[in-house]
Amino acid sequence: MPTLHFNEHASPAMAELDDGTKVYRTCSAGIGCHNLGCGLKVFVKDGKLVKVEGDEENPISKGRLCVRCLTAKEYYYHKDRILHPMKRAREDRGKDAWERISWDEALDTIIDRYRETVDAYGIGAVSVWCGTGREASQIHFQMANDVFGTVNAVHPNSGWSCIVPRMAAMLWTMGSSYIEADNSIGFPDRYDDPRWVCPNYMLVWGRDPLRSNPDGLFGHSIVEMMKLGxxxxxxxxxxxxxxxxAEVHLQLRPGTDGALALGLLNVVIEEDLYDHGFVDAWCYGFEQLAERVKEYPVDKVAAITEVDAEDIRAxxxxxxxxxxxxxxxxxxxxxxNTLQIGHALLSLFAITGSMDVPGGCFMGIPPIFAGMAENAPTEEGEGEPEGLALYGNIGVEPLGHDRYPAMSAIVNTTHPDATLDVLETNVPYKIRFAYVFGHNAISCMVPQPKRWLEAMRKIDFVAVADLFMTPTIMGVADIVLPAATFFEKEGYVSNNNASQPGQMGAIIPVLEPRGECRADLEIMLELHRRLxxxxxxxxxxxxxDFIDSQLGKMRDVDASYEDLCEHVIGQYEIEYKKYEKGLLRADGTPGFNTPTGRIELYSTVLQNLGDDPLPYYIEPKFSAVSRPDLAAEYPLTVTTGGRRFTSFHSENRQIETLREIHPWPTVQIHPDTAADYGISEGSWVYVENHLGKVKMRAHLTPIVKGGxxxxxxxxxxxxADPENLYDVFQVNVNQLIPHEENGPLGFGTHYKSMPCKIYRADES
Structure with missing residues (x-):
């Protein structure tokens, strides 16, 4: 098993310059990112933040930083940061009528309202909400289960459309907790290590890694590998x-990913390009997969996806x-179509012999080996988190899992769309208490945000912890707690929550908290002590102590938080071909962590969950093919979710330098399409469909597919006016995305393939 190791020759975590400036080495865990752990050098003089630079000794980021970290001083000192706990009356929700209070009053109020709720209505009336990014999401389940004793952990992203569907496909077909491109992240010498092999090709699918640095993959590593061939x-x-x-750019029609993936499989199998030895030894269901992909010949796929047939073959x-x-x-x-897309793409790399080999697709160790399931209840009820045991929640499923039982096999949160249904109908019960942190639902993630706003306002009591006032806080909160930046707290970051070996970094407090700010982890521990x-x-x-306990649950980590702070960065050695060495299965035998012990091209897990065990294509429900009636009025297709260098979801909108770089919500339009509608560069336009409309600035660019x-x-x-919720409903594109239009097992939705029309705002 891989172990954590440190560079004993690295510079100290803190050095002092001749003028008294202290230079701290630490790792980023926010100002808008997804736990990548970029290396920082933070310059502090007389207790004041001077500047932030990249830490060239970080083996992943190597001194590179995005503009969000480079403007961290503006973030830390911003005049609009929440610095003190505040409250307002429930009837003043939506009004800027906040009153400063003490931490004792804030925490006592939260605990009193929690106990009143449980005593009167039961633990089902309690919910804990969290978003993504920063390291706050690492403690979402502990906050819900161990502190507030509820299974209603809420992540309101329709169809759980963020990494969980991909992880489901990985676990249910490959038996791995996470699979990512092998970019040698576990080797101290990185690309110079003789055990690593440079990939021949990388297939980048539906991702812009240079901007998003997604899920632990440092985007610039792709450029580094391109330089190596x-x-x-x-x-x-x-x-x-x-x-x-790229050698080939597959510029597909939005939403047709499943057909394209199956078309690629068709070519590999029909042209006998697959690895017969690996398929015979390690794959289950190849014959059935080969029959399925015959239904997706290249010419048919080209017609569906609008990708040239020769490009698919190439x-x-x-x-x-x-x-x-x-x-x-x-x-x-x-x-x-999310599970089927993931299934098809992973199968493509499995049958070509590129799974868990140097330069291939690196397989993360299954969660049970990562020590992340230690709280799973046994048949005797042992190991149940404290809060759940206290409040009799053993065996209770989160909301929506009765409707989508497959959700229980991958994540212990409420089903996002079912959560809104419960909030609106109070069936099977009314949610009356909500604790929210690391999350701004009304600005981001949720489709139909006006519905979510009104539904959340029905909750009797809402407490929110955050760094800045947001539309969500202004719209629904009764208590606000001031959260700390990563400069002001203890923590750690790990690639993909340590499911894939790589880098682990220390978050080292280098500045005193501004005002009365506290870390999310500190707040959680204090709530637990009081409860x-x-x-x-x-x-x-x-x-x-909490960080030490978490490190102790990870694969053979014998280091403490103090050790991590001393060295700043730890790395795991990469282990290849784990399936040959008995490292993927609990019994220690060779094979994959699946029911058959093989990569399941024909998934017995999906079959048992009631879905087709083979990948298949679903035409987008609202496309011109499926809904010609809608296409007549809304002839264009809207996609959303693409990343910008200046923001992470709804964060960073108030940072002056970042707003100078990207000042307004923008819609990208092909020049020919813009000409058809009389739209010029910089025009304010409306993008509208049958669900709503949004106002944005037009940017004409040929990078977008016509139509x-x-x-x-x-x-x-x-x-903008806080009592108008900062104009969120003028500029939030999620108003055009439908509620509860998920895949067969409850995953995914139509963020990328909705119909729309577009017109100049001055024509409305």
Whole structure:
């Protein structure tokens, strides 16, 4: 098993310059990112933040930083940061009528309202909400289960359209907790390590890694591997920077990913480009898969996807050259066809012999080996988290799992769409208490945000912890707690929550908290102490103790938080071909962590969950093919979710330098499409469909496929009237996305393939 190791020759975590400036080495865990852990050097003089630079000793980021980290001083000192706990009356929700209070009053109020709720209505009336990014999401389940004793952990992203569908496909077909492109992240010498092999090709699917640095994959590592000879195949309706350097760019019709993936499989199998030895030894159901892909001949797929048939053939022939690797992104999740897309793409790299080999697709160790399931209840009820045991929630499923039982097999949160249904109908019961942190639902993630706003306002009591006032806080909160930046707290970041070996970094407090700000972890521990004063939970005495307890649950980590802080960065050695060494199965035998012990091209898990065990294509429900009636009025297709360098979802909208770079919510339009509608560069336009409309600035660019418009997501205007919720409903594109239009097992939705029309705002 891989172990954590440190560079004993690295610079100290803190050095002092001749003028008294202290330079701290630490890792980023926010100002808008997804736990990548970029290395920082933070310059502090006389207790004041001077500047932030990249830490060239970080083996992943190597001194590179995005503009969000480079403007961190503006973030830390911003005049609009929430610095003190505040409250307002429930009837004043939506009004800027806040009153400063003490931490004691805030925490006592939360605890009193929680106990009143449980005593009067039961634990089902309690919910805990969390978003993504920063390291707050690492403690979502502990906050819900161990502190508030509820299974109603809420992540309101329709169809759980963020990494979870991909992970479901990985677990249910490959038996791995996470599969990512092999970019040598576990080797201290990175690309110079003789055990690593440069991939021949990387297939980048529905992802813009240079902007998003997604799920632990540092985007610039792709550029580094290109310099070493790796070539690209890119599947995306837009022409991003990587697509301009690709051997083949598959510019598909939005939402048709499943058909394209099956078309690639068709070519590999029909042209006998697959690895017979690996298939015979390690794959289950190849014959059935071969029959299925016969239904997707290349010419048929070309007609569906609007991708040239020869490009599909060329791409498949490139990918078949093992070792090649796959980087599939959020666009796979944001599609009701999500599980089938993931299944098809992973099968493509499995049958070509590129799974868990140097330069191929690296397989994360299954969760049970990562020690992340230690709280799973046994038949005797042992191991149940404290809060759940206290409140009799053993065996209770989160909301919506009766409707979508497959959800229980992958994630212990409420089903997002079912959560809104419960809030609106109070069936099977009314949610009366909500604790929200790391999350701005009304500006981001939720489709039909007006419905969510009104539904959340029905909750009797809502407490929110955040760094800035947001539309969500202004719209629904009764208590606000001031959260700390990563400069002000203890923590750690790990690639993909340590499911894939790589880098682990220390978040080291380098500045005193501004005002009365506290870390989310510190707030959680204090709430627990107050709720259970006679219960000393092991590892919960302090943030450092909690981090130690978490590190101790990870694969053979014998280091403490103190050790991590001393060295700043730890790395795991990469282990290849784990399936040959008995490292993927609980019994220690060779094979994969699936019911058959093989990669399941024919998934017995999906079959048992009531779905087709083979990948298949679903035409987008609202496309012109499916709904010609809608297409008559809304002839264009809107996609959303693409990343910008200046923001992470709804964060960073108030940072002056970042707003100078990208000042307004923007819709990208092909110049020919814009000409058809009389739209010029910089025009304010409306993008509208049968569900709503949004106002944005037009940017004319040939990178967008004709007939497609691409809208920024996560927008609100912090400079606007707070009592108009910062104009969020003028600029939030999620008003055009439907509620509960998920795939067969409850995953994915139509963030990428909705009909629309577009017209100048001055014509309305």
């Amino acid at each position: 790796m070539k690209l195949i890119v599947a995306d309706p837009r022409v991003n920077w990587l697509a301009t350097r 791409a498949a022939r490139c990918i078949a050259q093992s070792p090649s690797t796959l980087s599939m992104g959020l666009a796979v999740d944001q599609n009701p 259970y004063p006679n219960s000393a939970k092991p590892g919960w005495a302090s943030p450092a 497609v418009v691409n809208c920024d997501h996560g927008w609100w205007l912090p400079e």
